[in-house]
Amino acid sequence: MTMDRHETIGAMLDEYALGQLSQDERRTVETHVRECDTCAADLRELAVVMEGLAHSLDPVTPPPALKQRVMSSLASQPQEPARTVVEPNAVAIPPKGVKIRRGVHPGWLAAAAVVILGLGVALYSVDATRRLLIDDVQEAQAAVADLQRRLDLNAEQADLAVSILTATDMQPVAMSGKENATGSTARAYWSPARGLLIVANDLPMPPPGRIYQVWVIGGGTPFSAGLLGEQGVGRGMLIAPPPRGVAPGAVTVAVTDEPPGGLPAPSGSIRLAGSL
Amino acid sequence: MHLVGRLASGDMDAAGELYDRHAGKVLALARRILRDDGDAEDVVQEVFSQAWRTATRYEAGRGTVAGWLLMIARTRAIDRLRARQSRPDTTGEVLLEAMPGTTMAPSDQAIANEQYARVRQGLVALPAEQRTALELAYFEGLSQSEIAERLAAPLGTIKTRIRTALTTLRRSLRP
Numbered sequence: 277m278t279m280d281r282h283e284t285i286g287a288m289l290d291e292y293a294l295g296q297l298s299q300d301e302r303r304t305v306e307t308h309v310r311e312c313d314t315c316a317a318d319l320r321e322l323a324v325v326m327e328g329l330a331h332s333l334d335p336v337t338p339p340p341a342l343k344q345r346v347m348s349s350l351a352s353q354p355q356e357p358a359r360t361v362v363e364p365n366a367v368a369i370p371p372k373g374v375k376i377r378r379g380v381h382p383g384w385l386a387a388a389a390v391v392i393l394g395l396g397v398a399l400y401s402v403d404a405t406r407r408l409l410i411d412d413v414q415e416a417q418a419a420v421a422d423l424q425r426r427l428d429l430n431a432e433q434a435d436l437a438v439s440i441l442t443a444t445d446m447q448p449v450a451m452s453g454k455e456n457a458t459g460s461t462a463r464a465y466w467s468p469a470r471g472l473l474i475v476a477n478d479l480p481m482p483p484p485g486r487i488y489q490v491w492v493i494g495g496g497t498p499f500s501a502g503l504l505g506e507q508g509v510g511r512g513m514l515i516a517p518p519p520r521g522v523a524p525g526a527v528t529v530a531v532t533d534e535p536p537g538g539l540p541a542p543s544g545s546i547r548l549a550g551s552l
Numbered sequence: 553m554h555l556v557g558r559l560a561s562g563d564m565d566a567a568g569e570l571y572d573r574h575a576g577k578v579l580a581l582a583r584r585i586l587r588d589d590g591d592a593e594d595v596v597q598e599v600f601s602q603a604w605r606t607a608t609r610y611e612a613g614r615g616t617v618a619g620w621l622l623m624i625a626r627t628r629a630i631d632r633l634r635a636r637q638s639r640p641d642t643t644g645e646v647l648l649e650a651m652p653g654t655t656m657a658p659s660d661q662a663i664a665n666e667q668y669a670r671v672r673q674g675l676v677a678l679p680a681e682q683r684t685a686l687e688l689a690y691f692e693g694l695s696q697s698e699i700a701e702r703l704a705a706p707l708g709t710i711k712t713r714i715r716t717a718l719t720t721l722r723r724s725l726r727p
Contacts, residue, residue, distance in 0.1 A: 294689045294714075296695045325722055327664070328667060328671025328721070329671060329691075330625075330626060331668040331672065335576030337576060338579045338596065343575065346575075347567065347571070350564070350567050353605060354605070355562060355608055356605050536565075536567070537563075537564035
């Protein structure tokens with residue numbers, strides 16, 4: 277390490293801290309800083325100054341609806357690996373080798389179209405994520421691994437959807453809106469062997485601080501199928517394997533509003549319901 | 553357990569607590585950068601989503617939680633600002649993201665708060681032209697030549713102003 281180089285890099289630290297450098301320049305700085313204690317200490321100080329600048333603004337009071345929006349969006353987002361998955365039913369190993377039968381019911385096609393649309397949205401956001409992270413090889417690698425996982429997750433979800441829709445024991449459940457959701461439409465498809473696919477449209481926003489949870493009620497006992505994922509304004513979808521413990525026979529599918537993360541048993545108002 | 557640890561284990565209450573504690577600061581920063589309430593609220597949602605998704609990878613000891621959220625907020629907001637202005641994206645993930653394993657800022661909230669207060673006082677005390685140049689760099693994500701153009705001043709002058717401002721602020725950290 278020559279003194280010249282140290283001085284050149286030292287002169288770039290301000291711009292580095294402010295995020296004003298190109299990718300190549302950033303990498304040059306980072307390589308040097310890993311080996312140079314003086315520059316590392318300077319950069320540490322600059323980092324504190326940068327944080328101080330962010331803190332120099334007085335906090336504002338966010339509109340109350342924003343918290344609800346943020347919390348509902350979290351409820352339907354998977355976390356990165358690997359310590360925990362938010363919703364045990366959200367990730368399922370789909371049965372392999374399922375073939376699509378001929379003479380598919382139009383409702384299935386509509387549901388499948390929604391699934392594919394959902395994948396498109398997911399792919400788009402994956403692409404945006406990729407664009408943001410690609411700067412750095414390390415970050416890009418992490419991003420690619422993340423993409424792969426999300427694609428796998430979506431592929432699993434799509435496989436599961438198809439296996440539900442084509443299961444020999446699948447029955448469509450007519451759903452209707454209740455309370456403030458009478459204008460909502462929903463289609464549910466229940467296969468005791470494969471699981472539940474529910475797609476809701478024109479669903480009102482859940483009450484503040486609440487999310488929608490889906491239940492399969494068999495033999496009078498409700499079992500959580502998972503949280504209704506947000507697929508766009510007013511649209512919700514859940515594809516889940518059958519909840520454990522549902523008694524064989526006729527079931528009721530219901531959607532209630534619950535606190536974020538959901539509950540083991542329903543507590544909120546029923547917004548959508550339908551029985552076989 | 554640490555709030556981010558609880559967040560990483562999928563604890564929604566922790567997410568609510570994190571939001572209650574920090575959303576006001578995050579929103580203030582996003583509004584300052586974007587000057588649009590709707591866009592700023594979108595950024596708040598993005599920040600907490602990113603925090604939720606990546607809490608599992610958060611390294612304690614890498615700075616304060618507030619600092620982590622604010623860094624995400626600044627990057628996201630400036631990306632948005634650049635997209636709006638069709639300016640090329642030159643701002644990368646800065647500092648905390650770019651330097652894994654290096655402690656960049658104090659993790660102790662009390663010490664950090666004291667230092668932030670010093671930066672704030674130092675910022676107010678800066679000569680106006682230094683403060684303006686620094687704020688254009690920090691809050692609008694402008695490069696030094698973009699700032700020179702905006703302020704119709706020579707590039708060398710802008711570099712000096714920003715350098716002097718940052719040196720003063722760094723000095724203010726030392727008691």
